[in-house]
Amino acid sequence: MSRPLRALAATLIGVGTAVSLTGCVSTTLPGSAAGADKLPPSITKDKQLKVALSPDFPPMEYRDDKTNALSGVDVELARALGKKLGLKVIFEEQRFDQLMNSVATSRVDMVMSGISDTVERQQTVDFVDYFKTVGRLYTLPKRAADFRGRQDVCGKKLAVSKTTDYYGQALEFNKKYCTGAGRPAIRILPTDSGAAARLQLEQNRADVAIQGGENLAFFDRTEPGRFRAVLQPLPAKPFAVVVKKDDKAMAALVTKGFDKLWADGTYQRILKESRMSYGATRPTFNGVKN
Template sequence: MSRPLRALTAVAACLAATAALSGCVSTSMPASVAGKGGLPPSITEDKELKVGLSPDFPPMEYRDEKTSRVVGVDVDLARALGAELGLKVTFQEQKFDQLMNSVTTSRVDMVMSGISDTVDRQETVDFVDYFDTVGRFYTLPGRADDFRDGDDVCGRKLAVSKTTDYYGQALEYNKRYCTGKGKPAIRVLPTDSGAAARLQLEQKRADVAIQGGENLAFFERTEPGRFKVVLDPIPAKPFAAVVKKDDKPMARLVLKGFRQLRADGTYQRILKKAGMAYGSMAPTFNGVED
């Protein structure tokens, strides 16, 4: 949802093994957790990794209709992360708007729920980026030929969830490609969720919509032909695991785990199974900058 959504070895060279990555976590790891096999104090005793999520964002996290179990890419990655680090993983379901506060107040150790790393959010939490998502315009199959060029959305009604980063991107796209070039403004229809935006499209109250490429890949597998992706991808902020601000031990632990999952191929297999191999990326710490 690009929603509006971290062993512990010495850090002298910012984890020499991460030389190929773009960011360092810290140069001052506390000695108490710097030793081999060390764990952050918050999970040392029970070796349990508590993960917060909001299971309403397929394919990242959602409830399986047949089993009622919470499943999804984030769920698979979190479980693989726990297995790699020797930790028991438990999930705590919460409303999306409660997740940031939950990690800030230590009710959970981290959040994995399709949350985008943004500079504004970095003021209150830290991120380990792990999936390079993109936004996509989409419409009903019968309308696809109406959207061949980027400015074909100008003057059209566009549905987008106002709780996601795509809402701001729609406004920026309008300014850059429509009003900024003397073309009619996009008539943005803000909705409460991606599902509501899809409903606007299906009820023909909107001409086109924006959502994450991962969502549309999911719908194409589960309901082939329901929607049609059009135009070029829109760059988006990467999805990231969220940890408490300045909790360097936890951030480094999660960063290490993702790095290992990528090295042994587990990460790529999980993404490929979900049709999301396009978003594979080297994990980084607070990788989004101004």
């Protein structure tokens, strides 16, 4: 999953308003009403919530350069969630490609690491959607003028993390605007991470890349002028908490916690502090349908 300028933050807020990402209604969990106030058996004894994440995806989860402390929007939301539910949050750091299996095999209670809800992934795990991410094409400032229209990406080298949903969006973009329109195919360079994609761009091995708008806005705050977003945002996709398949008690607990964070304004405050209010959404169970 997945990673411009200060102007981008304002642009993204405008985008969020235009596509009306806020105010979605929670989806009721089948058969969850009776036990919605009870703790799942896996956490009843120790009152601990084990949360897996891969801290290499700022501003969602990362290690602070100065303090080395675990930081990020997901970290703050998970801690706030635990507080609301009366649970101690224990973070377990893992490689991104281990996260889904970790929750599927009950080594952790949930994953919160900028993971997109998809129909394919719903076959093996369940999701509680909590944020709408907007993917962006971006490049180095000196190359920004090269990309005035979608057709300008055709025939170019595009770097994107193969472990994120942005890889699939790159394939869709290529099919719709390039090969499907009789233009040269995009030369997609799959990488192991968003950081690796950025490196490909900075070493001039790629012409353009794809990352979440929130990640680019973060880099604009910490390293102004390093990258420049180009063209229009890609379709919004939901980030979600991942829970074990058919663990309705855990999914209900997470949904309840997020509803409480929304009701008292904690959720909105955390997003606003990171300039991510554009992606605010009420918790939704397996919200992606196609």
